[in-house]
Amino acid sequence: MTENQKPTILLVDDAPANIDILVAALRNQYQLRVALNGETALKIVTNTPPDLILLDVMMPGMSGFDVCKQLKSNPLTSRIPVIFVTALGDSNNETEGLMIGAADYITKPINVDIVRARVACHLELYNQTQLLNSLVKQRTLELEQTREHIIQCLGRAAEYKDNETGLHVIRMSKYCELLARTAGLNDHFCSQLLAAAPMHDIGKIGIPDQILKKPSDLNNSEWKIMREHPELGANILGNLDTELMHMASRIALTHHERWNGGGYPYGIKKESIPLEGRIVAIGDVFDALTSDRPYKSAWSIDQTMSHLIDCRGDHFDPELLDIFIALEPELIKIREQHMDHNVALG
Template sequence: MTDGRATILVVDDMPENIDVLVGILKADYKIKVALNGPTALKIVQASPPDLILLDIMMPEMDGLEVCRRLKAQPMTSPIPVIFVTALGEVSDEAAGLAVGAVDYLTKPVNAAIVRARVKAQLALYSQAQHLESLVRARTEELEQARLHVVQCLGRAAEYKDNETGLHVIRMSHYAEKLARAAGLPEHFCQVLLHAAPMHDIGKIGIPDGILKKADRLDEQEWGVMRTHPELGARILGDLETELMQMASTIALTHHERWDGEGYPQGLKGEAIPIEGRIVAIADVFDALTSRRPYKDAWTIEDTLKQMISDSGSLFDPTLMEHFVGLEPELRLIAERYREQR
């Protein structure tokens, strides 16, 4: 609405009919007019009104077709359409309602009825918009709550491994950026952002004596450590939501290598799911650029240099090219979620 008043678009090929409706409504509403269907569609696309009064019998494009096109577009489909026409048969009214109109007025119009119908439909439209806004806000709130729960689950594994919980936040953002750079769909990127923090959840099942050992692991201990991807997949794998299925895949495959020398399955090249290949890069990048009790943090320059040298052996070379191109964004993420010591 503009300056507190609703905007109504009046569409009719007869100027005198437009003048009648404008005269009835102009005291209470902001009015726009169109003499044909194509012009009406352009006006709606440029600045959607709150309600449309639409004639049916018009040359070039009749009102029924205008209404169909409006209802076919997500941005314009909610706008209430009231047909105002000389066609007075029940079948005509039914046809109008069938294409998505909310009401049907016959000419010559009665001023009081026009005002009442317009007021009623605008009230319903306003209420619907308010409810949609509440639902959208609640959905966003639930989405944030879900993300926080997922991040906490990921942090649980990191704390058990003597790492800070900020690792899972940074690496999940690195992974999302890489997925976008690789041209993956928006929905995939969003699910990946939520799933990536759980990549090491299997470490919960590794004994502390192995997980926190300061010295190099012996062969037997290393064999136990290498079971954490399968443990993670089992922890997450019974849940059939898209998020948990991706998280399970990531947990199982993020230690696979492009050359087939990784674990636990020894997958090679594109046989490794792309989410696993992406998280492998994001995880190693954050591990190398982060300070740990047993090592200092590497610079981003040195880290990328090392990872480039491992491209084609540890990492998907195409994804690594995309990742190197993200250096400015990687720096911003690293700074935003920097450790506080």
């Protein structure tokens, strides 16, 4: 094992003689760092976190208990194992040390063999914990990636009903996430929106192809059927009791509602429309207008933006639309990255 591979132990004690004993006991197996007071110890841990800390309790200024409390209150240092090495042999002191997060408690005078054994034991536990945490993070990431892929496939399955590539759901979900982030919404909301938005038109699975793919305007009876797809989508998604699917259900149900109350299926208006529904309404229309459809050719960006502005305060939330319009350069980049092959930029 090279020096760089050896675990690092921080020794904290205001008595140099005690430091010397610990150094002699541990220097052959570990890299050692030394602090003679609590303040210095915290600086060292902040700059170069060790793998384990041997910490005296009774020191001038900050006590070892104070140092341990600060370490355990900081997410960046809370997992570092701390072993108190102290002359305080009272069981109450030992209990206090363990209660504030110490991994172990060794009393002075120091028994070198006990110190070595305890250090080796807690480093092994620490390494196992780190490995398990790493595996959990990896599995969690894999599950999230799989979930997102399944969600996108579900959204694209509906989109394939009236769009050959299904890239609409990718583009519009990224437009919506960008709008939400720029509007100042938190990371959790934005990530949930990115995952949920692709399912906005899942209800189209229940709409007959002769209506979805009709190359001309729909008649009144056909429009009545088409306007069923928000409720169909909400019914498909609403039975899964998770935060993400509840958001997806609200989006499916409300992304065709209008700011002035003239939308469907319920004709709700303004802030009565869920925020995610108002955001998706903008992203969905922007992408629909700039894409080819069976009943129309793609509009240019200028034509689309002009139409959106004309619908400000009528179809769309005016504040959200103003933010969206200002994002035009970023929207074009997203469109270029996920563009249908048969659509040209305009």
